[in-house]
Amino acid sequence: MKIGEVAKKTGLSVKSIRYYHDIGLICAARGENGYREYDKPQVDSLNFISHSRDLGFSLDDCRSLLDLKLNQERDAEDVKRLAKTHLEMVSERITKLQALESQLKHLIKDCRGGHQPDCAILSGLSE
Secondary structure (H helix, E strand, O other), X not given: OOHHHHHHHHOXXXXXXXXXXXXXXXXXXXXXXXXXXXXXXXXXXXXXXHHHHHOOOOHHHHHHHXXXXXXXXXXXXXXXXXXXXXXXXXXXXXXXXXXXXXXXXXXHHHOOOOOOOOOHHHHHHHO
């Protein structure tokens, strides 16, 4: 299967697929014409990577997860540990985003708006 067809099947861009190939996340055979050719296991791996990325896993985490997925001798605890670590990072980001939301709401509430030069938002950002 050619890269354009793989892109349609996975929802990934051709550029992303090439990048994943270049960094060794997936490996496609090269045809006689030099084009990459993908088969079902590689498309499955790309779908797996795409879903993992949608969940916010880093490329290094995707590599680890994919290695674990392909290793029938794996320990599920290793997968769980990686997912728990990621969840902790996501929770930390959510906490920071909630604090940012609170600050922005406060700044917006304090700004009177209108056609005058005084702006509580600019003052607040300067502090």
